[in-house]
Amino acid sequence: xxxxxxxxxxxxxxxxxxxxxxxxxxxxxxxxxxxxxxxxxxxxxxxxxxxxxxxxxxxxxxxxxxxxxxxxxxxxxxxxxxxxxxxxxxxxxxxxxxxxxxxxxxxxxxxxxxxxxxxxxxxxxxxxxxxxxxxxxxxxxxxxxxxxxxxxxxxxxxxxxxxxxxxxxx
Amino acid sequence: xxxxxxxxxxxxxxxxxxxxxxxxxxxxxxxxxxxxxxxxxxxxxxxxxxxxxxxxxxxxxxxxxxxxxxxxxxxxxxxxxxxxxxxxxxxxxxxxxxxxxxxxxxxxxxxxxxxxxxxxxxxxxxxxxxxxxxxxxxxxxxxxxxxxxxxxxxxxxxxxxxxxxxxxxxxxxxxxxxxxxxxxxxxxxxxxxxxxxxxxxxxxxxxxxxxxxxxxxxxxxxxxxxxxxxxxxxxxxxxxxxxxxxxxxxxxxxxxxxxxxxxxxxxxxxxxxxxxxxxxxxxxxxxxxxxxxxxxxxxxxxxxxxxxxxxxxxxxxxxxxxxxxxxxxxxxxxxxxxxx
Amino acid sequence: xxxxxxxxxxxxxxxxxxxxxxxxxxxxxxxxxxxxxxxxxxxxxxxxxxxxxxxxxxxxxxxxxxxxxxxxxxxxxxxxxxxxxxxxxxxxxxxxxxxxxxxxxxxxxxxxxxxxxxxxxxxxxxxxxxxxxxxxxxxxxxxxxxxxxxxxxxxxxxxxxxxxxxxxxxxxxxxxxxxxxxxxxxxxxxxxxxxxxxxxxxxxxxxxxxxxxxxxxxxxxxxxxxxxxxxxxxxxxxxxxxxxxxxxxxxxxxxxxxxxxxxxxxxxxxxxxxxxxxxxxxxxxxxxxxxxxxxxxxxxxxxxxxxxxxxxxxxxxxxxxxxxxxxxxxxxxxxxxxxxxxxxxxxxxxxxxxxxxxxxxxxxxxxxxxxxxxxx
Amino acid sequence: xxxxxxxxxxxxxxxxxxxxxxxxxxxxxxxxxxxxxxxxxxxxxxxxxxxxxxxxxxxxxxxxxxxxxxxxxxxxxxxxxxxxxxxxxxxxxxxxxxxx
Numbered sequence: 001x002x003x004x005x006x007x008x009x010x011x012x013x014x015x016x017x018x019x020x021x022x023x024x025x026x027x028x029x030x031x032x033x034x035x036x037x038x039x040x041x042x043x044x045x046x047x048x049x050x051x052x053x054x055x056x057x058x059x060x061x062x063x064x065x066x067x068x069x070x071x072x073x074x075x076x077x078x079x080x081x082x083x084x085x086x087x088x089x090x091x092x093x094x095x096x097x098x099x100x101x102x103x104x105x106x107x108x109x110x111x112x113x114x115x116x117x118x119x120x121x122x123x124x125x126x127x128x129x130x131x132x133x134x135x136x137x138x139x140x141x142x143x144x145x146x147x148x149x150x151x152x153x154x155x156x157x158x159x160x161x162x163x164x165x166x167x168x169x170x
Numbered sequence: 171x172x173x174x175x176x177x178x179x180x181x182x183x184x185x186x187x188x189x190x191x192x193x194x195x196x197x198x199x200x201x202x203x204x205x206x207x208x209x210x211x212x213x214x215x216x217x218x219x220x221x222x223x224x225x226x227x228x229x230x231x232x233x234x235x236x237x238x239x240x241x242x243x244x245x246x247x248x249x250x251x252x253x254x255x256x257x258x259x260x261x262x263x264x265x266x267x268x269x270x271x272x273x274x275x276x277x278x279x280x281x282x283x284x285x286x287x288x289x290x291x292x293x294x295x296x297x298x299x300x301x302x303x304x305x306x307x308x309x310x311x312x313x314x315x316x317x318x319x320x321x322x323x324x325x326x327x328x329x330x331x332x333x334x335x336x337x338x339x340x341x342x343x344x345x346x347x348x349x350x351x352x353x354x355x356x357x358x359x360x361x362x363x364x365x366x367x368x369x370x371x372x373x374x375x376x377x378x379x380x381x382x383x384x385x386x387x388x389x390x391x392x393x394x395x396x397x398x399x400x401x402x403x404x405x406x407x408x409x410x411x412x413x414x415x416x417x418x419x420x421x422x423x424x425x426x427x428x429x430x431x432x433x434x435x436x437x438x439x440x441x442x443x444x445x446x447x448x449x450x451x452x453x454x455x456x457x458x459x460x461x462x463x464x465x466x467x468x469x470x471x472x473x474x475x476x477x478x479x480x481x482x483x484x485x486x487x488x489x490x491x492x493x494x495x496x497x498x499x500x501x502x503x504x505x506x507x508x509x510x
Numbered sequence: 511x512x513x514x515x516x517x518x519x520x521x522x523x524x525x526x527x528x529x530x531x532x533x534x535x536x537x538x539x540x541x542x543x544x545x546x547x548x549x550x551x552x553x554x555x556x557x558x559x560x561x562x563x564x565x566x567x568x569x570x571x572x573x574x575x576x577x578x579x580x581x582x583x584x585x586x587x588x589x590x591x592x593x594x595x596x597x598x599x600x601x602x603x604x605x606x607x608x609x610x611x612x613x614x615x616x617x618x619x620x621x622x623x624x625x626x627x628x629x630x631x632x633x634x635x636x637x638x639x640x641x642x643x644x645x646x647x648x649x650x651x652x653x654x655x656x657x658x659x660x661x662x663x664x665x666x667x668x669x670x671x672x673x674x675x676x677x678x679x680x681x682x683x684x685x686x687x688x689x690x691x692x693x694x695x696x697x698x699x700x701x702x703x704x705x706x707x708x709x710x711x712x713x714x715x716x717x718x719x720x721x722x723x724x725x726x727x728x729x730x731x732x733x734x735x736x737x738x739x740x741x742x743x744x745x746x747x748x749x750x751x752x753x754x755x756x757x758x759x760x761x762x763x764x765x766x767x768x769x770x771x772x773x774x775x776x777x778x779x780x781x782x783x784x785x786x787x788x789x790x791x792x793x794x795x796x797x798x799x800x801x802x803x804x805x806x807x808x809x810x811x812x813x814x815x816x817x818x819x820x821x822x823x824x825x826x827x828x829x830x831x832x833x834x835x836x837x838x839x840x841x842x843x844x845x846x847x848x849x850x851x852x853x854x855x856x857x858x859x860x861x862x863x864x865x866x867x868x869x870x871x872x873x874x875x876x877x878x879x880x881x882x883x884x885x886x
Numbered sequence: 887x888x889x890x891x892x893x894x895x896x897x898x899x900x901x902x903x904x905x906x907x908x909x910x911x912x913x914x915x916x917x918x919x920x921x922x923x924x925x926x927x928x929x930x931x932x933x934x935x936x937x938x939x940x941x942x943x944x945x946x947x948x949x950x951x952x953x954x955x956x957x958x959x960x961x962x963x964x965x966x967x968x969x970x971x972x973x974x975x976x977x978x979x980x981x982x983x984x985x986x
Contacts, residue, residue: 007888011896018900018923022907027915028246028308034919035301041926048937053929053945053952055290060952063297063330065922065959067304067323072963073915074308074316076970095909099902106898110891131286132942133347139946151953158957165964208648313529317551317867385642386714395640395868397535476714477642479868480551 006047013040027073031066038062052133181282185262193417194224200469207473228410236406239311246309251404251411254302257295258418264288265425266350268435268454280435280454281350288349289341292426293334296381300326302415303390303400310403318399321480322383322390328487329380329387335495336370336377339502340430343367353434364431369498371431373491375467378423380487382416385472389480424464425457432460526554533562537640537871540881544858544870551866556859560852563885571845576602576811577676579845584670586847587883589632592625592661593824595674600755601820601831602676603805605813613801614678615757619794620691621664621673622756622822623787627698628657629825629878630780630787637777637875638709641718641868646708653701656694663687676811678804688795695788702784710781719774723861723873726771733860734853737827738779739877743771749823756822760797761790773876780878812840826850826878847886851879893934901927918962925955 017037024030038061045054129138140148198213198220205212213220238244268280285291300323307319340363341347344355356362364371380387391399401412428434435453478486527548532538541562547555567586571579583594596618603610635650658668663684665673673679709715725733730743740747748765750758766782768775815837821830827850834844854877861877862870900923907920929948936944 003888007892011892014896015899015903018903021919021923022903022911022916026243027913028243028305030916030919032246032249032301032305034922035298037923038926039298041930044930045933048933050933050937050945050948051285051287052290053933053948055287055294056949056952057929058294059290059297060956061922061926063294063300064327065956067300067327068959068963069915069919070301070304070308071320071323072966074304074320075967076915096906098909099906102905103898103902106901107895110894110898132945133287133290135942136945136949139942140949144943144946147950151950154957155953158960162960162964165961166967204645208645209652210648313527317527317529317548321551388642389868395537395871473645474708475643476638476709476712476718477868478714479718480866482714482717 003047007044010040010044010047013037014044028070031070031073034069035062035066038066050132052136177276177278178282181278182263185267185282186259189259189262189418189421190414192421193414194228196417196421196465197227197413198224199465200472203466203469204473207470231410231413232407234406236408237403239403242311242403243309246305248408250302250306250309251408251415252302253305254299254415255411255418257299257302258415258422261292261295261422262425264291264349265422266353266429266434267425267457268452271452271454279350284348284350286351287347289337289347289352289430292349292422293330293337296419296422297326297330299415299419302412306404306412307400310400312403314396314398315400315402318390318396318402321396322400325380325383325387325390325483325487328484329377329491332373332487332491332495333377333381335492335499336367336374337430339367339370339495339499342499342502342506349429349434352430353436356433357436362431362433362436367431367498367502369494370502371427373495373498374427374431375464376486377491378427379468379471380483382419382423382468384420384468386475386477387483388472388477389483420465420468421461424461424468427464428457428460531870533559537636538874539636539879542855542874542879542881542884544862544874546862546867546870548867551868553862553865553867553870556862556870558855558858560855560881560884563881565886567886568845568847572842575840576813576842579842580674580676581670581672584672585882586849586886587629587824587826587829587851587880588669589880590625590629590825591669591671592621592673593629593822594829595671596622596756597820597822597824597829598831599674599676600822601818601833602811602813604820605816605818605833605835606676606811608677608805608807610678610805611802612757612799614803614805616794616798617679617683617803618674618756619758619761620791620798621661623790623794624657624660624691624694626787626825627784628654630784631657633780633825633875633878634705637872637878640871640875641715643708643712643715646705649701649704649708653698656697660687660690660694663690675804675807677807678802680804682803688798691791692795695791698784698788702781706781709777716774718868718872719777719876720772721770722773722865722869723876724770724772725857725861729860730771730857733857735827735857736850736853737823737825737878738776738783739854739857740827741765742768742776742779744768747828749821749828753821755820757794758790761793763790773872776876813837817844821848824850826880826883827854847883849883849886851877851881851883852886855879855884890934890938893930897927897931897934900924900930914966915963918959918966922955922959925951 014037017033017040020033021030021037024033038057042054042057042062045051045057129135201223202212202220213223216222216226238247263282264285266279266281266284270277270279272278303322303326304319307315307317307322310316340352343359343363343366344352346352346355352363379385383390389395391401396402401409404412435457437448437451437453437456439448529546529548530543531546532543533541535542538544543559543562545557545559546553565585567582571582574582580595580598583598584591586594600610602608631650631654635647635654638644638646638650661671661673662668664687665671665680667673725735725739725743727740727743727745730740731745735743736747744767746765746767749755750761750763751765763786764782766779766786768779813835815835817832817834819830819832821828823829828848829850830848832844832846832848833842836843858873858877861873865873904920904923904927907923908917911917911920929951932944932948932951934944936942936948
């Protein structure tokens with residue numbers, strides 16, 4: 001019962017804020033809604049028992065990435081009036097149609113999958129450590145060590161690239 | 171029901187109220203200590219020795235007109251102080267003020283909750299606090315606050331890295347992210363982490379000064395440079411929220427430092443049998459005492475040092491503290507593996 | 511479609527921020543206004559706007575009697591009224607060729623040097639405060655209070671003393687005043703150590719001041735700097751030594767000089783001047799002769815036709831008075847002040863260029879301007 | 887009872903909103919933010935199924951997605967700033983040349 005209430009409230013918040021992100025006229029407002037959206041997603045992760053991912057979601061997404069967005073919005077936006085939201089136009093109609101099509105397709109899959117019985121849940125993995133953080137860490141440093149290192153290289157490359165790109169020509 | 175709802179609710183109420191009271195009296199303490207450092211008396215008019223000054227301040231701030239500047243982004247302008255206040259208060263959920271006590275025939279733990287990602291929770295929640303500052307600067311529609319908020323956010327993000335790295339080396343020592351677990355591991359290892367992680371401790375303290383925008387890193391609100399910083403355009407209760415958030419953050423940093431490095435509620439030298447008579451003093455008293463030492467240090471530093479310049483602050487953060495923290499982390503890991 | 515050649519340069523660069531510092535700003539020392547053009551936090555250009563405190567002292571003086579003008583000079587550099595008084599009175603004495611008694615000359619030296627300490631204390635306090643060291647501010651004001659008490663005992667006023675008369679001084683020293691002055695010198699020497707402990711060796715203070723606003727001697731002269739900002743650049747120029755007035759020719763003191771010409775050197779020069787002032791006061795107290803304090807002055811002060819320029823070393827720099835008398839009217843025909851603050855302030859745009867906002871504040875502090883004197 | 891289907895539907899709806907944002911908005915920053923929404927939709931799915939099948943690999947991959955999102959945001963915004971400096975625009979319709 002409590003789980004259902006939590007899910008529906010959080011789902012409503014997530015979707016509501018997401019709609020606001022997309023529709024807000026002022027990009028700064030979009031960013032604020034995006035933060036709130038991510039915080040709700042983090043709360044959803046907590047209800048799913050994924051505390052570590054939730055904490056990372058808040059720390060990296062809400063506390064890092066979106067701050068970057070806010071910076072850029074402010075730098076780009078300071079002297080210009082907020083871009084007016086123009087929904088009209090061929091592109092927009094096409095986009096909405098495409099989004100609708102994707103939604104219908106995905107919903108069809110979901111309904112179909114619901115009609116057919118779900119695959120039996122595989123047995124829980126046995127890991128030598130307990131606790132969500134420890135287990136995630138264990139997996140990251142054993143089975144997924146290579147992807148983990150690749151991700152760290154990716155971040156390094158992104159860091160260098162961002163500095164090179166954003167640096168002023170002098 | 172009592173266990174599940176009532177006791178946590180009571181704890182939340184007590185902690186929130188104690189925090190807010192502590193914050194207001196932190197302001198008074200600061201004014202008094204700085205006054206003594208400067209051979210002044212500080213507030214003396216309201217109540218004996220000015221002890222009721224916070225009440226008067228609160229009254230004043232509540233009664234003041236709450237001005238929204240023309241052409242300000244009204245919603246964001248209202249949201250910003252809330253966004254900086256809420257994270258500052260929410261962090262107290264995981265801070266262990268003491269061990270368990272017997273009260274009304276029940277075992278009551280002196281913390282709201284103990285979650286297994288406690289330290290990550292602290293770091294992530296405080297990282298959200300930066301939004302209040304950025305949005306305040308943006309929404310004021312004024313140039314000085316904008317400059318200040320850009321300064322503040324760059325500063326917060328830079329020093330957060332150094333702080334988080336020091337926290338990782340503490341976690342390496344304790345093997346747990348739970349705040350209570352960190353204290354108990356200090357008890358079982360018989361030493362405060364300040365003694366085996368002195369570098370981390372110092373980096374944490376310096377980073378804490380910068381995180382809370384305190385002197386000598388108080389650039390975002392440097393009155394002499396930026397006419398007051400990101401809250402220049404704020405007045406009344408909304409200004410008070412920023413003010414409270416700042417001091418609440420100072421108390422958070424002190425509490426976290428106490429928990430991680432000074433053994434939380436443990437008595438000094440928890441492994442020395444000879445000093446066991448110190449155990450007479452309840453744990454939460456030790457906790458408050460240690461936090462108080464930090465608060466005093468914060469104020470003392472403010473009364474003594476000039477302010478860094480922005481580029482020097484960034485240089486200190488990126489070229490000194492972060493490399494030091496990384497080196498300390500690697501060293502800790504090596505020693506840990508070598509001993510294991 | 512834009513032109514095929516890439517267009518870089520200032521046109522497409524990120525925009526500069528034009529920001530108004532003052533006239534209501536906590537660290538522009540009154541009502542100075544600086545319009546800054548910023549690139550990020552870096553100052554691209556600075557434009558100093560003055561005149562917010564203009565009271566027309568010069569014009570006003572042309573319709574006041576010669577004796578009344580002493581009172582107006584109080585309002586020039588209002589934190590250093592006594593030196594302005596000395597400057598004006600000596601100028602008129604020079605014009606009228608009045609012989610000032612030796613005791614009065616000594617008293618003028620003592621009051622000037624006390625005033626110099628008071629003015630430098632104010633500078634030290636505000637300069638330190640601008641860089642965030644607020645305790646120094648209150649310490650400096652604590653000692654300045656002692657000097658104000660001394661002045662109050664001497665002439666009854668604490669800020670605008672009106673403490674000089676053409677031809678001498680209005681009154682002799684109050685009883686046991688000399689003992690109090692010596693006592694103050696003793697206290698002050700100890701307190702100087704305290705300030706230096708807080709600032710001189712402080713790493714943050716060094717980082718904030720060393721290499722900030724460097725100006726070499728030649729350029730400082732070209733910009734018309736005088737006083738500590740000039741001596742901080744290593745130029746040996748002190749009116750007290752070069753063109754001694756009052757009893758300075760009988761005093762023994764050093765002129766502290768800087769080397770690099772940065773904010774730190776200007777700081778060091780002024781800190782040394784504290785010590786030299788104390789030294790001068792001690793000598794003057796010891797050697798003060800007995801005698802009258804007012805020379806032979808006609809009942810009606812009416813200088814002969816002619817013009818005169820006379821300069822003294824005020825705490826801020828060379829304070830000069832240029833006065834033209836037509837010999838007929840009861841007031842000066844032309845009255846012009848060469849205010850050191852005004853001339854020193856001219857260097858600000860040159861000094862702040864390329865520095866950060868925080869340095870602007872430190873540099874305004876290190877030039878030690880008083881807007882009453884700039885705007886007159 | 888909340889089944890994975892619920893999470894799947896939520897994730898789909900969020901993905902669709904993000905997609906609609908990408909297609910309709912012209913401010914490139916908001917387009918970026920919509921992409922972040924879509925990545926989050928994927929993450930919700932990963933974490934939900936990870937909880938359902940009691941296998942933490944889903945969470946591990948959610949962390950990888952977050953890392954990639956961070957890299958994407960940094961580089962994307964870097965490009966954007968460089969672009970803005972030269973063209974003074976964030977309108978995606980005007981950003982249609984490979985060089986200028």
